[in-house]
Amino acid sequence: xxxxxxxxxxxxxxxxxxxxxxxxxxxxxxxxxxxxxxxxxxxxxxxxxxxxxxxxxxxxxxxxxxxxxxxxxxxxxxxxxxxxxxxxxxxxxxxxxxxxxxxxxxxxxxxxxxxxxxxxxxxxxxxxxxxxxxxxxxxxxxxxxxxxxxxxxxxxxxxxxxxxxxxxxxxxxxxxxxxxxxxxxxxxxxxxxxxxx
Amino acid sequence: xxxxxxxxxxxxxxxxxxxxxxxxxxxxxxxxxxxxxxxxxxxxxxxxxxxxxxxxxxxxxxxxxxxxxxxxxxxxxxxxxxxxxxxxxxxxxxxxxxxxxxxxxxxxxxxxxxxxxxxxxxxxxxxxxxxxxxxxxxxxxxxxxxxxxxxxxxxxxxxxxxxxxxxxxxxxxxxxxxxxxxxxxxxxxxxxxxxxx
DNA sequence: GTTAGCATGTAAACAGTTACATGATTGT
DNA sequence: ACAATCATGTAACTGTTTACATGCTAAC
Numbered sequence: 305x306x307x308x309x310x311x312x313x314x315x316x317x318x319x320x321x322x323x324x325x326x327x328x329x330x331x332x333x334x335x336x337x338x339x340x341x342x343x344x345x346x347x348x349x350x351x352x353x354x355x356x357x358x359x360x361x362x363x364x365x366x367x368x369x370x371x372x373x374x375x376x377x378x379x380x381x382x383x384x385x386x387x388x389x390x391x392x393x394x395x396x397x398x399x400x401x402x403x404x405x406x407x408x409x410x411x412x413x414x415x416x417x418x419x420x421x422x423x424x425x426x427x428x429x430x431x432x433x434x435x436x437x438x439x440x441x442x443x444x445x446x447x448x449x450x451x452x453x454x455x456x457x458x459x460x461x462x463x464x465x466x467x468x469x470x471x472x473x474x475x476x477x478x479x480x481x482x483x484x485x486x487x488x489x490x491x492x493x494x495x496x497x498x499x500x501x
Numbered sequence: 502x503x504x505x506x507x508x509x510x511x512x513x514x515x516x517x518x519x520x521x522x523x524x525x526x527x528x529x530x531x532x533x534x535x536x537x538x539x540x541x542x543x544x545x546x547x548x549x550x551x552x553x554x555x556x557x558x559x560x561x562x563x564x565x566x567x568x569x570x571x572x573x574x575x576x577x578x579x580x581x582x583x584x585x586x587x588x589x590x591x592x593x594x595x596x597x598x599x600x601x602x603x604x605x606x607x608x609x610x611x612x613x614x615x616x617x618x619x620x621x622x623x624x625x626x627x628x629x630x631x632x633x634x635x636x637x638x639x640x641x642x643x644x645x646x647x648x649x650x651x652x653x654x655x656x657x658x659x660x661x662x663x664x665x666x667x668x669x670x671x672x673x674x675x676x677x678x679x680x681x682x683x684x685x686x687x688x689x690x691x692x693x694x695x696x697x698x
Numbered sequence: 699g700t701t702a703g704c705a706t707g708t709a710a711a712c713a714g715t716t717a718c719a720t721g722a723t724t725g726t
Numbered sequence: 727a728c729a730a731t732c733a734t735g736t737a738a739c740t741g742t743t744t745a746c747a748t749g750c751t752a753a754c
Contacts, residue, residue, distance in 0.1 A: 305597050305600070306713075306714095307713080307714080309600075310600075313600055313603065313604055316604060316607070317603075321732095321733075321734090322733080322734070322735090323732065323733050323734075336594060336595060336596055336599050336600075337595060337596070337597070337599070337600050338595065338714095339714080339715090340714080341714075341715055341716080342715095342733095342734080342735075343714065343715060343716075343717095343735090343736080343737095344713070344714050344715080346734070346735055346736085347735090347736090350735095365732095365733095367722060367723055367724095367732095368722070368723070368731090368732055368733070369720090369721070369722070369732070369733040369734065370733080370734085371732090371733070371734090372733090372734075381607065384604065384607060385607045385608065388600070388601050388604055388607060388608060388612075389608065389612055391615070391616065391619045392596075392597035392598040392600075392601055392616055392619060392620055392623075393597050394623040394626075394627070395594070395595065395596045395597075395598065395620075395623065395624070395627075396593065396594070396595040396596070397533060397592070397593070397594050398533060398534060398535065398592065398593040399533055399534070399589075399592045399593070400502050400534070400589035400590050400592075401589040401592065402533050402534070402646060402649075403502070403506075403507075403510055403533075403534045403585070403589075404585050404589055405645070405646050406510065406514075406531075406646065407510055407513060407581065407585055410513070410578065410581060410582045410585060411582065411585060411586065415585075415586055418588070419585075419588065419589055422588045422589060423589055423592075426589075426591040426592065427592070429591075430591070430592075448602070448664060448667060448668050448671060449599060449602050449603065451664075452599075452660060452661075452664070455656060455657075455660050456653065456656060456657055456660070459652060459653060459656040460652075460653055463649060463652045463653070464649075467645060467648075467649070470645060471645050474645060503741075504741085504742080518704095518705075518706090519705080519706075519707090520704070520705050520706080536742080536743090537742080538742070538743060538744080539705095539706080539707075539743095540707090540708080540709095540742065540743060540744075540745095541741070541742055541743080543706070543707055543708085544707090544708090547707095562704095562705095564704095564750060564751055564752095565703095565704055565705070565750070565751070566704070566705040566706065566748090566749070566750070567705075567706085568704090568705070568706090569705090569706075699754100700753105700754085701752105701753085701754080702751100702752085702753080702754095703750105703751085703752080703753095704749100704750085704751080704752100705748100705749090705750095706747100706748085706749100707746100707747085707748095708745100708746080708747085709744105709745090709746085709747105710743105710744085710745085710746100711742105711743085711744075711745095712741105712742085712743075712744090713740105713741095713742085713743095714739105714740090714741090714742100715738105715739085715740080715741095716737105716738085716739075716740095717736100717737090717738085717739095718735100718736085718737085718738100719734100719735085719736085719737105720733100720734090720735095721732100721733090721734105722731105722732085722733095723730100723731080723732080724729105724730085724731075724732100725728100725729085725730080725731095726727100726728080726729080726730095
């Protein structure tokens with residue numbers, strides 16, 4: 305998927321300016337599809353207008369600079385429908401935190417603790433964000449999406465909170481410089497305490 | 502994060518060729534960090550060797566083409582450690598399926614059903630993949646990562662299976678051409694059946 | 699006999715980001 | 727005074743993908 309389709313999808317739900325599309329796609333409820341910045345959104349909108357899939361009206365405001373408000377038309381909706389009909393590509397999940405976890409033996413417990421707490425804070429922030437989106441959604445409309453997201457977020461956070469100490473214990477046991485009471489850093493020799501599920 | 506760091510992280514755990522690194526980072530246990538193809542991996546390895554962070558030995562095999570097996574050295578591990586010490590950026594989650602869900606009103610129920618079942622099959626495949634990774638991991642080593650992943654995957658799949666019918670009912674109620682028994686397609690007028698959590 | 703897998707590498711193309719340029723308003 | 731928000735847009739850059747080139751083996 306690309307910025308083009310993202311713009312069509314947003315405009316399908318509401319008229320918007322390039323500025324608003326960027327906000328929606330980085331912070332708002334369209335943040336789970338593609339990253340897009342001004343440098344890709346403005347050219348994409350210009351091209352869509354060129355091709356006749358969207359229309360544009362200029363709104364002058366006093367004080368603030370003028371807005372170019374885009375609207376989708378039926379040609380655009382057809383194009384969007386066509387894109388949507390294709391089988392979805394698999395979800396993408398990427399986590400720098402997991403890579404840190406995989407290389408825990410290179411870091412001391414302090415580093416690991418900081419990374420873990422940063423990560424927990426990030427997931428918490430995400431959960432709050434999703435929760436706030438609910439207010440934004442019309443009654444009964446598409447709230448299965450909201451419900452799906454909340455369920456996954458809650459599980460993730462619950463697990464992280466329940467296993468924080470165990471992760472740190474494990475980190476201490478494999479850390480390269482960790483050599484207290486001779487247990488040392490032979491990888492594989494240490495058994496991780498059973499994780500709570 | 503980039504291909505460079507990914508290569509260092511993989512080489513921290515095992516010697517590998519460019520070919521193997523690609524497999525590990527697209528299908529294997531390093532698939533949650535960065536997408537990388539030959540076009541980015543080979544140049545990255547060459548540069549790392551150039552900079553003296555990794556070494557390379559040529560392994561001739563009969564029949565198959567020769568392999569260039571890379572190993573990380575202490576300079577490389579220091580560089581990796583430096584990268585890992587930085588606070589992790591937030592997890593990235595992208596889903597084309599969710600975008601389809603958001604635009605359900607543009608599709609008929611058949612399209613939605615196909616998309617949903619494709620998605621469920623993809624999550625199932627992912628779950629199986631993660632499960633198979635466990636056998637690959639040394640006893641007790643880093644299995645909290647495995648446990649974390651399985652917990653999230655299970656929740657996701659359970660939710661999808663429990664709510665499949667409700668999603669399709671909702672889809673039918675908002676589909677643009679859906680006009681049986683006059684209930685029609687006024688968005689917002691339909692209340693979604695309560696979702697099972 | 700054709701496809702898939704192993705194995706390396708390059709060049710062209712592309713998508714997208716970053717930084718810049720401009721300028722008014724509002725809040726600290 | 728300074729930063730942030732609103733608002734548009736471009737140019738340079740970067741990172742990555744796609745397609746190509748090569749060639750041998752094993753499986754279907």
